[in-house]
Amino acid sequence: MIxxxxxxxxxPLTVVTQGGQETLPAAELFAGKKVVLFAVPGAFTPTCSAHHLPGYVVLADDIKAKGVDLIACLSVNDAFVMRAWGEQQNADAITMLADGGGAFTKAIGLEMETGDFGGLRSQRYAMVIEDGVIKQLYIEAPKQFEVSKAEAVLAAL
Structure with a gap:
């Protein structure tokens, strides 16, 4: 585990924007930036849609005021799902990242198998990345939502 x-x-991660999508190596995407990356088990799922993503949407300006260049939400979902979820959540200030096959999630060792719920998913976490290096890491215990929420990350910045 990372x-x-x-x-x-x-x-590879697929960056989802209003104009479309582009697949880039994660190292390239995060190079030269201070990034808050948070991951959710699934787009449109209850805690993710009611609390996790909305918290970052509401606090995006406060987080960026702490010197953060990019706030990104990652899920092991396809790019079309991530785009639709971002639009539904008014997440214009958040870069929605699709890890469709879970390559990034597996590479950092934060995958989980959920069986019939959805198969391979990401654990819930948040991290602060500076120029490609992990400076802060907050991994949630199973079925928890405390350390990776926007309020906790903002307080730690």
Whole structure:
């Protein structure tokens, strides 16, 4: 599993924007930036839609005021789902990242198998990345939502 001080792997992520999508190596996407990356088990799922993503939407300006260049939400979903979810949540200030096959999630060791619920998913976490290096890492215990929420990350910045 990835740890503090590790470099982000070069696994592909699909960046979802209003204009379309582009697949880039994660290391390239995060290079030269201070990034808050948070991951959810699934787009449109209850806690993710009611609390996790909305918290970052509401606090985006406060987080960016702490010197953050990019706030990104990642899920092991396809790019079309991530775009629709971002639009539904008015997440214009958040970069929605699709990890469709879970390559990035597996590369950092934060995958979980949910069986019939959805198969391979990401654990819930947040991390602060500076120029591709993990400076802060907050991994939720199973069925918890405390350390990765926007309020907790903002307080730690």
């Amino acid at each position: 740890e503090l001080g590790n470099t982000i792997p070069d696994a």
